[in-house]
Amino acid sequence: MTALPSPEILLNAMQAIVGANGCLTADADTEPYVTDYRKIYHGKSPVVVMPSSTEQVSQVMAWCYEHGVPVVPQGGNTSLMGGAVPDDSGTAVVINLGKMNRVMAIDPVNDTMTVQAGVTLSAARAAAEDSKRLFPLRIGSEGSCQIGGNLSTNAGGTAVLRYGNMRDLVLGIEVVLPDGRIFSSLRGLRKDNTGYDLKHLFVGAEGTLGIITGAVLKLMPQPRASAVAFVAVESPEAAVKLLGEARQVSGQAVTAFELISAPALELVLEYLGNAPSPLADRHDWMVLIELTSGADEDSLNATLMEILEAGLGNGWVVDAAVASSLSDAQTFWRIREEISDAQTRTGGSIKCDISVPVSRIAGFIGKASAEVLALEPATRMVIYGHMGDGNVHFNPLRPKDRSAKDFLAQWYKPVSDLVDGLAHAENGSISAEHGIGVAKRDDLNRYKSPVELQLMWQVKRALDPKNLMNPGRVLPQLEDK
Ligand SMILES: Cc1cc2nc3c(=O)[nH]c(=O)nc-3n(C[C@H](O)[C@H](O)[C@H](O)COP(=O)(O)OP(=O)(O)OC[C@H]3O[C@@H](n4cnc5c(N)ncnc54)[C@H](O)[C@@H]3O)c2cc1C
Numbered sequence: 001m002t003a004l005p006s007p008e009i010l011l012n013a014m015q016a017i018v019g020a021n022g023c024l025t026a027d028a029d030t031e032p033y034v035t036d037y038r039k040i041y042h043g044k045s046p047v048v049v050m051p052s053s054t055e056q057v058s059q060v061m062a063w064c065y066e067h068g069v070p071v072v073p074q075g076g077n078t079s080l081m082g083g084a085v086p087d088d089s090g091t092a093v094v095i096n097l098g099k100m101n102r103v104m105a106i107d108p109v110n111d112t113m114t115v116q117a118g119v120t121l122s123a124a125r126a127a128a129e130d131s132k133r134l135f136p137l138r139i140g141s142e143g144s145c146q147i148g149g150n151l152s153t154n155a156g157g158t159a160v161l162r163y164g165n166m167r168d169l170v171l172g173i174e175v176v177l178p179d180g181r182i183f184s185s186l187r188g189l190r191k192d193n194t195g196y197d198l199k200h201l202f203v204g205a206e207g208t209l210g211i212i213t214g215a216v217l218k219l220m221p222q223p224r225a226s227a228v229a230f231v232a233v234e235s236p237e238a239a240v241k242l243l244g245e246a247r248q249v250s251g252q253a254v255t256a257f258e259l260i261s262a263p264a265l266e267l268v269l270e271y272l273g274n275a276p277s278p279l280a281d282r283h284d285w286m287v288l289i290e291l292t293s294g295a296d297e298d299s300l301n302a303t304l305m306e307i308l309e310a311g312l313g314n315g316w317v318v319d320a321a322v323a324s325s326l327s328d329a330q331t332f333w334r335i336r337e338e339i340s341d342a343q344t345r346t347g348g349s350i351k352c353d354i355s356v357p358v359s360r361i362a363g364f365i366g367k368a369s370a371e372v373l374a375l376e377p378a379t380r381m382v383i384y385g386h387m388g389d390g391n392v393h394f395n396p397l398r399p400k401d402r403s404a405k406d407f408l409a410q411w412y413k414p415v416s417d418l419v420d421g422l423a424h425a426e427n428g429s430i431s432a433e434h435g436i437g438v439a440k441r442d443d444l445n446r447y448k449s450p451v452e453l454q455l456m457w458q459v460k461r462a463l464d465p466k467n468l469m470n471p472g473r474v475l476p477q478l479e480d481k
Helices: 007-018 027-034 054-067 121-130 147-152 236-253 262-271 297-313 326-337 339-346 358-375 404-425 441-447 450-463
Strands: 071-074 093-096 103-107 112-116 170-176 182-184 211-218 225-233 254-261 285-293 317-322 352-355 380-385 391-397
Touching: 007 054, 027 093, 054 071, 054 093, 054 170, 054 211, 071 147, 071 211, 103 121, 112 121, 121 147, 147 211, 225 236, 225 297, 225 326, 236 254, 236 285, 236 297, 236 358, 254 262, 254 326, 262 285, 262 326, 262 339, 262 380, 285 297, 285 326, 297 317, 326 339, 339 380, 339 391, 352 404, 358 380, 358 391, 358 404, 391 404, 404 441
Parallel strands: 071 093
Antiparallel strands: 103 112, 112 211, 170 182, 170 211, 225 285, 225 317, 254 285, 254 380, 352 391, 380 391
């Protein structure tokens, strides 16, 4: 094994490529880049490098490859899985894409937008809106997360039901490979059957195969109307039936169908300064429904009422508040979107981001809740998320009278294993949209077949033979896989 270059040699080389302004080394400056969003993972890096062009990324990567220096690609650092920060060995260079934040082109005829990878999701959405188009990815971290990070995690969010996840929204990408070569498919083609569709290797790879530096994204027509309701449902099973009805009645108009449990609502209302609930009474289960379409407001509202009336008639719906203004709709959405931060502030939540087929989601919730409550009956069952995709954030939260530290020390591992195991048994996934990072890496040994793991490693070795790209993330230890 050859020795790594000294910190001085490394820094000189990086400064020669990106300039002194593009390198951070002081602990106080690097801290936000080596600590993850939830402040669970704290790593070290000799230098955080901020390139401002693909050519600079390429030169940085080529130098690191030649000298055996590991690299950690980083976007907005909003990963919930510890995937965007280095380990504590202090050897890996963090390559942060924040300076590559230009929207390069919008083609309204082709309905595409070409961006650098460091454009934040909110900036991409705003640029699309300026051109009277929609870029539909919608997630709670949109002000900080970047398109490169969204692609690398195959981000999902609240509009997947209608528009798909990030993999469905990309037509081309540009990637710098571990040895510095640039692979580009920035062409914006909807049809291109010329062999392997290589871009998809990098989508969801969490920075383990290369650094995404640019992308061509799909744009959609802006909806002319939206209708939003906050609905109390009789049970998760009733919610699934209501979803089926809503899709049947409205066709493609169901954009979001988000489940919210009573403990999730109580937590977020308290976090929002004891904000009032949209509904008069307490209910165990609620859904936030959003319809959007190119039709006019009146006919979309009529469709929503038809769905709710059918739900009431069938006993699936118990109560409902229909947004009568944009401000109402924003209030409903704020409640949904702040649940994640409300948990972070409270501390002591066991985050499981599972998916199962929609037909099995209600059964899964019932079984998993009962088993968790049998272990610690006062646990607050914060369960919410994208029920329309069969994906819920199943996040048991510490009882009010227990400290986060004690609760997590006792239950984090057994409860995560229990919930993941139940999801797996229902043909589900242990990570629906947050990825694997370091948090779930070793669990893959249990939930992926040996053949899947072998294939993952074969792809990894083919593209990153020196194992320098975000090492120790996603793929479980090499051993004899
Ligand atoms: C409040 C909140 C709400 C969230 N809601 C959702 C949600 O609804 N749905 C959802 O899917 N996620 C959600 N997330 C998780 C997170 O925001 C997403 O995973 C997001 O896509 C990460 O983007 P990022 O730019 O912050 O990436 P980072 O956190 O910086 O990186 C994530 C991973 O991608 C790699 N990476 C980053 N940029 C690049 C690049 N240019 N090239 C190669 N690899 C790269 C990193 O190495 C890392 O492994 C939420 C997070 C928060 C904090």
